[in-house]
Amino acid sequence: MTADAGLSVEDVLVEGRKRSNAAAILSKLDVERGTPILSFSPEQAKADLEELPWVKRAIVERRLPDVIYVKLEEREPLALWQEEGVLHVIDQSGEVIASAKASKFSKLPLIVGPDAPDHAREVLALIQSEPELGNRVKAAVRVSGRRWNIRLNNGVDVQLPEEDANDAWSFFARIERDEGVLERDVIVVDLRLRDRLIVRTSGGAEKNKTKKVKGKKT
Template sequence: MNELQVLPTPARGPQLWWGMLFLFLVLSGLVYGAFSLNAWLDDEQQLPVRDIQISGKLTYLVKQDVELAIRRNQPGSFFELDIQRALQDVEALPWVYRASIRKEWPNNLHVHVVEQQAVASWNGDMLLNIQGGTFAAAVPEGLLLPKLFGPQGSEQTALQGFHAMQALLLRSDVQVDELVLSERFAWNLKLDNGLRLNLGRDEFIDRLQRFVDIYPLLQKDQRQAEYVDLRYDTGLAVGWKPASAATSG
């Protein structure tokens, strides 16, 4: 009868400790590598944003101002740069209407800018763009803009009225130099020849058409008109400059 022999179990203590030590070293290496990689990515000397390419039709905006707006509040690291923050900083520049920013590997940025298009000054301290929105910017030298005034919130109404009147005045060879929209939404104009028009609140386009129709007669008159009041259902009233003022003018 064969006897069953039970072999002694080899001691596993040393192998277990070596296995745990190996696992610890692997995990430590991974943690150290992650920290090292993060530190390397944060280090702007390792991968800084080197080139900021700016595109778009720019007339009054300076490219250096766009680059400075991005770098002023951002870390130098390409990976750490916050696109949303950079976009806010660029769009806060006076002449920027809209912008987009994207990262380009390995360490460049591309910024596309749509510049504000100023069509008029607004209330003496702001500018109006073609959408009827206001923005604050210094008027560049040589840029002549019509002056629009009106209550807060009436920007688009004033701009639409201005465009309609300007189109109507084209064939009379005069332009709107100043437009005032009162609190009661009455329209007053000053033309580029100094003549003032009072159009009132209602049917101001029809009233301006009446002025266009009689303007050739005013030009033929030896007297010089100072203002024309068109707040009548029919007809108008003309105020004449004194003879001395008309002669000196």
């Protein structure tokens, strides 16, 4: 009766779609042109749409007389997470985006470690707090669920402390700007000790520099 009265679906308007598959959206809506619009359930459509891998939230409305309106909020990729040699794309909350192919997101930062996604936002903020140094980062590796090693693109490992990691990273950035530590034969920069920076070279030598950074040896 509603179709006879002109209350039938003539158009579906979707806003906010960037990466979600259009055919999958229409399949979840399960509506065709000519369907009585009052028989369409926005609540069910919302629940079904939010099952799609890229959809974080969905708003679905009947706009009488003949339009189904959908507004999507999609999940934003944050980083690549390496788990047992396999790369996954994670979103801003650290959840894996199941359908995302890592090969299409190769420019995202890389994190490694079983619990790395739970702490991804904090370590990425730390890295980005020093842009010049951050541009040289290849990966952030979570160690024993407590702290991070930052692998630079020249192979150097920067070992951050469990506490006050931001201060340690900023200190190292200042030292690098002033002294060009990374231009030397360095393989490890150890910032885990409370009062000093230790540089290890490929020949096994160590050099110490006092620093004003609090932290624990781990």
